[in-house]
Amino acid sequence: MKQPLRRLAVFVRFAAAALLAAAAVLVPSGAAQAHDELVSSTPADGAALKAMPSELVLNFSNVPIALGSVVRIQDSAGTDWADGSVQIVDRTATQRIKPGAPAGKYSVLWRVVSSDSHAIDGKLSFTVAGGGQAAASPEPSVGRPEPIDTATGSPAAAAPDEPAVPWSVIGMGAVLVVLGVVIAVTARRRLGNGGQG
Incomplete structure (x- = not known):
């Protein structure tokens, strides 16, 4: 009886080590995956024009996906002056602006798929x-993205909801759970076979 138990203990230690190694390799790679970010905008954040x-331009650190992209250009009354859909070429997202926009402060709410x-x-x-409208747009300037408050009717409501944890991490966690179950079942069977022998 001691020999099967000793083999089982060695197997469980090996399986646990393999599981921890897989977690160390897979999970950090998913968690460390950085999303794209806004590099600059024209007009720049805080610009006085x-x-x-005629258009607003957003430049990103990588090429965003056109599907689900939304840009709103709202005046102080909440009127959206964005004209048509967002156009994405390489790392640049361009949103046309309707003519006749009044003077005042404008808030730009943007959402793209990284x-x-x-x-x-x-x-x-x-x-x-x-x-x-001006004849030409000013030079781009560096800007930093900030979370949109969904209570203000931001683009977040128009695009599909995203999980708080990336799908890659969720998938890897599921694989590790399944692997743990397989190891437990295998260990139980070996223990049962050892007890019969």
């Missing part, structure tokens, strides 16, 4: 001194 540009298939969002703002 003489007139409204190249790793996870949604990212942010906000920025700028002010316009006069109505109408």
Whole structure:
């Protein structure tokens, strides 16, 4: 009886070590996967413009996925001046702006799907001194994304909900759980066979 138990103990130790090694290799790679981020915008966050540009441009650290992308350009009354859908070419997302936008402060709420298939969002703002549109857009400037408050009616409501934990990590966790169950069942069978012998 001692020999089968000794073999079982060695097997369980080996299986546990293999499980821990798999977790160490798989889980950090999924968790450390960085999402794309906003690198710059035109107009820049906080910019003061003489007139409204004809378009808003967002530049990202990688190529976002066009599906599910939303950009809203809202004046102080909450009117959205975005014209048509977002156009994505390489790392740049461009949103046309309707003509006739009044002077005042504008809030930009954006949401795109990162190249790793996870949604990212942010906000920025700028002010316009006069109505109408400028002939050319100003130079881009660095901006940082911030979470959008969904209570304000942000683009987050228009795009599909994303889990708090990336799907890759959830999938790897499920694989590790299944592996643990298989190891437990195998250990129980070996213990049963040892007891009969």
